[in-house]
Amino acid sequence: MSRRSTFNRVAPNRVALAALAALSIIAAPAGAEPATRTAPDDGDPAAESSEQYLINAGRVIVRPGEVLENVRILVRGGSIAALGRDVEAPEGIEEISGAVVCAGFIDPWSALGVDAGSLRDQRTEPATRTADAIDVHGQRHLRREALRAGVVAARVQAGGLARVGGVGAVVRLNPDLSAAEALVLPDAVLAMSVGLSRGGGAMDVFDRQGEVDRVRGALDSGLAYRQNEVEYRYDLEEWEKAMAEKEADLEKDFKKAKKDRDKGLAKAEEDDKEFKEKKYKEDKKPRKPSFDSNKAALARAAHGELPLVVQVHRAAELRELLKATAGVDRLRLVLAGATEAESVAETLVERRVSVLVAPSLARSDARDEWAGADLGLAGRLEQAGVEVLLGSGGETPDLTRDLPLLAASAVGHGLEREAAFEALTIGAARSLDVADQLGTVEVGKSADILVLDGAPLLGTTSVQYVFSAGRLVVTPQN
Amino acid sequence: MLILSLALASLAPASKPLAPVSEVFAIRAEQLHLADGTVLENGLVLVDGDTIAAVGSGVSVPAGAALVEHAGHLTTGLIALGEHAGGSGELRDSTRTVLAGGRLAHAFAPGHSQLEALLAEGITSLVLAPSAGSLSAGCTAVVKSAGDTVVSERAQLHIGLSSASLLSNRRPTSYSGALRDLEALLSSAHGDFGAAARGELPVLIEARSRHEVQRAVAFVAEHKLRGAISGAPLAGELAADIAAAGLSVISDPRSPGASQRSIDALLSLAEAGVPFGFKLASPARHANTLRMGVALCVRRGLSPATALRSLTVDAARIAGVDERIGALATGRDADLVLWSGHPTDLTSSVKAVLIDGQLVYGEL
Amino acid sequence: MIPTLLLTLATAANLAPVTGTQDDERTRWSIHAEKIYAAPGELIENGSVRVDAGKITRLGSGGGGDISVYAITAGLVDASVRIHEDRLSVEESSEIQPALRVADTLDPFSHLWQRQLRSGVTTVMVSPLDRNVVGGLSVVLKTGGPENIAARTVAVDAALCGAIGSSPSRGNHAVYGLPTDFFSRRPTTRMGVEWEWRRAFYDAALAQRHGAELDEDARGLLQVLAGVRPLFIQAWATQDIRTAAFFVEEMAREDFGQIRLIVDAAAEAWKEPAFLVRTGAGVVLPPFPHNGRSGPDRAFTAWSSAAQLHAAGIPLALSSHGAQSPADRLDRQAGYAMRGGLPFDAALAAVTLTPARMLGVDESVGSIAVGKDADLVLWNGEPFAATSRAVGVLLEGRLIVDPREEN
Known part of the structure; x- marks a missing residue:
């Protein structure tokens, strides 16, 4: 992808957030950002799909809280081309009927799509791009199962347990797409972690605090750069x-x-x-500073051009991390895991930090930092006013398929149903800066949508049809 | 919700003394689940002491008895098979291959802290079973997750026919040797083995891979045993053979991420009419895993009614205690769970749990 | 002439729309070949084999076929296969286990059966792992069919199997301090192994002679002495093959009985064939090693060993001995043996009729004859030649590998 199209895909809020944008992003020296080289130059990657469908929907959940009754949706050219009561059916178009249509689910913390070696890599750097490690055709069977469960896209992240995991990508899970179509956003987030047990036992408390300082140090180096x-x-x-x-x-x-x-x-x-x-x-001509890809990536995170996702669990580290990052005004912080996040809920609300919860059923094999994790966390944080996202935890590829069930469990343990649905759709899309393409059922957005026979996240509801980038990938027959 | 007894308004954890609701009381629920799968709208359960006195739509509440209205589902308590909680990690004697006459009930520690997590998921009974590694570790026990009730201290005779029971430095080291030793025990006609051989005591046969299941099925058929096969994720692929032998299946815990093939195998069991229940194996597993297992199956097409049966009446039958637990029926133990929605739907939550007529979790 | 032609055309026309799944169920076939090697020394040129309901119903010259190939042989028979659950296939708590069945330990779902079947091996004998002196009773079974050992079984308790050499004593040790497991009371040398053989048989024979009560182990050994079933002794090296022969002679000399000995994995049998001739023993050869030596005792196999044993008049079978590499497949062994001088008919016998006779299943398998099981291998050239291979396999009349799908 050329540099021009990279900017086309940056969400508007991202540009707005970067106050220095005019100078720093657009005028950045060539190569200051990691080269983006995935989607073709011709704009919408899904435009290649020649499939078209008309969906007769009893109910369309446009977004959480906004429902339309008895509408028709025209899917064409990979996108939602029209939506309304009076949408004309083009001649010979395949028609599909269903009770409920909603946006496809997104797993913002997934291990599906990247090889085990990259997932466990501990030597990743800020500039390491997961997009470079993605095999869009790999784990075909699991990807199909995830689609059948309604999960259409995921944020994948190399170096999930590393102190710095690098830049994660958002991908569609449809194994039949080309690499260009599958990559929704190659540079989606910067990932770091604090205080995780990496291989050995739990870290001691001083080392854990040291890791908090490192996060701040890394951001500072980005800011200075x-x-x-x-x-x-x-x-x-x-x-x-x-x-x-x-x-x-x-x-x-x-x-x-x-x-x-x-x-x-x-x-x-x-x-x-x-x-x-x-x-x-x-x-005296000013001297051009030397290019440093790692610091450039950190700078993007420190300036809020990329969200910074930090996996951190214990109360002490959560508190120190929030303190340490307080001065980085434009930082868009997302806390992942966050087992003991209730202790800092007020600060999270105040600073508008969202929490990415993995509703884990792990028990005996749980690592020290996960001890005390329970299914009620998401519900309690939401009660406290924190924005909650739900992910499968980024370690086991198979869990992405079962994210809807994990979300259901979180609902059974106190999370509002609507909040869980939002977390799996527009909430995840917004926090990963892909809300311009995914997360709602609106004209102009990519057609990554589900046709269900009942309300989403209900045990008795089954996924009937799944569209990925406008292609029909799941039907009741397959 | 209406409640006449004020003392119950607070949440009562299991470790605290059990609070009696009252001697005779009734609960009316919008949806009341009977053992045969039928659902009564606005059905009523009348509890007298620790047992269910009556169930139905037209049951009249005796004068003076409390009546609780529940805007949700009411079921009997769930049953976790193959459970280790409350056993203090002492459910297998590693130096003995065969512990004839062994009783897992004797390892049960009532009021163990591990049991509280079970109540929060609506699990009121558990079958304490040994961990793998023995040819026979004795008899499993059925206990309640609160209080000190032992429903059965001789529920099933444990038999290990999986490779995990065959250690390389202890007799037997081979499948053929294991079969020979078991045959000798059964033909002795003594004790638990004698009872199993006469069909009086069900067996719990551990088998993992499909050929082990096949071997177990042949063994059961040859010796005319009855019982269940436990621990084989793909047992369902041999559903016809299992059904022909009249066996049931105890499924391993099915956590998120379980292979679709193993879920489909469970569905094959349902199709062949083989009764099955789920292990939980807590404390190693989260208690929610029990419902997660059925949710995984329901997503692939298992009917919620069959799913609920696998957690209640079918599980009780597998453990040989269906006379006492596993159903909302007159004369059974008053183990009740009040849910916000259908219990096999993960978005439903547990509002209250009663064991032997006593409120042990949540509030009424 | 014309009606035949029409019939053939009609058959061909009928065949066209037949799908694979229907062919899987189909058990009536007529197969034409330029050469049908019906049995060693029995060649039918330009003939056909007709099969129905799992049996061979017609064999003769001429005749059309649903399928036409270059050559047909009977399904191959391997008398020494190790598709089992390794150490779980043998009860090591005692070194003499004459009453245990390896059939009770097998996994019908293993993918290794299919691999054997697709290479043309349709009947095998599985023996327990060589960790014991007397390992147990072997089973002869088909490599395909229902996924159930009992349903595939051709002969139960086909042979009693054991081993002489270093395998049964490997891992055993003397007691240091208190014994921690039973490996401290088992033989630790090949001399001890040989002693265990003699002791077990002496105990059983003398117990019978003195009218003592016989347990199931003793009864198992006495059946071998009575010739009810053959005794397969795995012995790779010269000294172990001798020991096996001397042991059988000693049993005869003591008037305990005449053991029908088959020396399995007899890599060095070619060095001293005279002992085997003297005892009337048969030999199963392990795969020809690529560097001359193989097995637990680093036994040396000459390329000419099969030819030499054949010349000495010893009943000879070739085997893969559980090896899984494509180079160790049974049809390849026949090719190697021919390269070492074994005539074609003897090579064919060594992978079909001779092992079938050793296992007592030559009534139903081992050659192409009316009434026998319809287990056939279809070849695209001369069988066992380096340039040809098995392109089709029928097992009990079912087409397992379809030569028409081959390119």
Whole structure:
């Protein structure tokens, strides 16, 4: 993908959030960002789909809380082309009927789609791009099962347990798509972690606090890098301006200047002194800072261009991490796991930090930091006013398929049904900056939608049809 | 919800003394689930002491008895098969291959802290079973998850026919040796083995891979035993053979991420009419795993009614205690769970649990 | 002539729409070949075999076929296969286990059966792992059919199997301090192994002679002495093959009985064939090793060993001995043996009729004859030649590998 199309895909809020955007993103030196090289240049990646369908829906859940009754949806060219009561059926189009249509589920914390080696990689760096490790055709069987369960897309992340996991990607799970179509957003989030047991036993408390400091240190280095870059841009502009002015001056006053110089020369000879050429400060061109891909990625996170997802569990580390990141104003922080997040719920609400909960049933094999995890966490955080997201935990690929059941369990343990549905659809899409494509059933969005025979997340409801980028990938027959 | 006894308004954890609701009381629920799968709208259960005195739509509440209205589902308590909670990790003697006459009931610690998690998921009874590694570790026990009730201290005779029972440095080391030793025990006609051989005591046969299931089925048929096969994820692929031998199946816990093939195997059991129940194996497993297992099956097409049976009446039959638990029926133990929705739907939550007529979790 | 042609055409026309699944169920076939090797020394050129309901119903010259191939042989028979659950196939708590059945330990779902079947091996004998002195009773079964050992079984308790050499004593040890397991009372040398053989048989024979009560183990050994079933002794090296022969002679000399000995994995039998001739023993050879030596005792196999044993008049079977690499497949062994000088008919016998006779199942398998099981291998060239391979397999009349699907 060319650089131009990268910017086309950056969500508007992302641009808005970056106050220095004009200078720092758009004018960033070529290569300052990791090259994005996935989708073809011709705009919408799903445009290749020639399939078209008309869905007669009893109910369409456009987004949580917004429901339309008895509407028709035209799926064409990979997108939702029309939605309404009076949508005309083009001749010969395949018609599908269903009780409920809603957006496909998104797993914002998945292990499906990336190989086990990359998942467990501990030596990932901020600039490591999961998009480079994704095999869009791998784990075919599991991907199909996930689609059947209604999970259409996922955020996959290399280095899930590493201190810095690098840049995660959002992918469609349909194994029949090309790499370009499958990648919804190659650079979606920056992932880090604090205080995890990595291989050995639990870390001691000082090391854990040290990891919090490292997060802040990494963000600072990103901020400094960006600051440097901005200053350079500024200095360069100033210098260029000064140079231009001076040149104009010189042009205009060339004769006067020559006379002055001649005069000076004569005077120097007279005084038997050495003649000093006049110095212009404009001679000193600002030096271009050297490119550092890791710091560039950190800078993007520190400036909120990418959300920063930090897996952190214990109360002490949660508290310290929130303290340490308090001054990074534009940071968009998401806490993953967050077993003891209730202790900092107020701060989370205040700072609008969302929490990515993995409703885990793990018990005996649970690592130290997960001890005390229970299915009620999501419900209690939501009660406290925290925005809750639900993910499968990013370690076991098979769990992505069962994310809807895990979400149902969270509902059974106190989470509002609507909140769980939001977490799996628009909530996840928004937090991963793919809400322009996924998460709701709206005209113009990509057709990654489900046709159900009942309300979503209900035990008796089954997924009848699944569309992925406008392609019908699940039917009651397959 | 109406409640006449004020003392019950607070949540009562299992470890605290059990609070009696009253000697005679009734609960009326919008949906009341009977053992045969029928659902009574606005059905009523009348409890007298620790047993169910009457169940039905037209049951009249005696004067002076409390009546609780429940806007949700009412079922009997769920039963977890193959359970380790409350056994203090002492459910297998590792130095003995055969512990003839062994009683897992004697390892049961009433009021154990591990049991509280079970109540929160509506599990009122559990079958304490040994962990793998023995040719026979004795008899399983059925106990309640609150109080000290032992429903049966001689529920099933445990028999290990999986590779886990065959250690390389202890007799038997081979399948053929295990069969020979078991045959000798059965033909002795003594004790629990004698009872099993006469068909008086059901067996719980551990088998993992499909050939082990086949071997177990042949063994059961040859010796005319009755009981259940436990621990084989793909047992359902041999559903016809299992049905022909009159056996049941105890499924391993089915956690999220379980292979679709193993879920489909369970569905084959239902199709062949083989009764099955679920192990939980807590505390290693989260108590929610029990309902998760059936939810995985329901998603693939198992009817919620069959799913609920696998957690109640079928499980009780497998453990040989269906005379006492597993159904809302007159004369059975008053083990009741009040749910917000259908129990096999994971979005439903447990509102209250009663064991032997006593409120042990939640509030009425 | 014309009606035949029409019939053939009609058959061909009928065949066209037949799908694979229907063919799976079909048990009536007529197969034409340029050469039908019906039995060793019995060649029918330009003939056909007709099968129905699992049996061979017609064999003769001419005749059309649903399928036409270059050559047909009977399904191959391997007298030494180890598709079992490894150490769970043998009861090691005692080194003499004459009453236990390896059939009770097998896994019909193993993918290894299918691999044997697709390579043309339709009948096998499975013996227990060689960890015991006397390992137990073997079973002869088909490599395909219902996924159930009993349903595939051709002969129960076909042979009593054991081993001489280093295998049964490996891992055993003397007692240091208190014994921790039974491996401290088992033989630790091949001398001890040989002693265990003699002791077990002496005890059984003398108990019978003195009218003592016989347990099931003793009865198992006495049946071998009475010739009810053959005794398969695995013995790779020269010294162990000798020991086996001397042991059988000793039993005869003591008037305990005449054991029908088959030496399994007899890699070095070619060195001293005279002993085997003297005892009337048969030999099952392990796969020809690529570097000359193989087995637990690093026994040496010459390429000419099969030819030499054949020349000495010893009943000879080839086997894969549980090896799984494609180079160790049974049809390849026949090819190697021919390269070492074994005539074609002897090679064919060594993978069909001779092992079938050793296992006592030659009534139903081992050659192509009317009334026998319809187990056939279809070849695209001369059987066992390096340039040809089995392109089709029938098991009890069912087409397992369809040569028409081969390219």
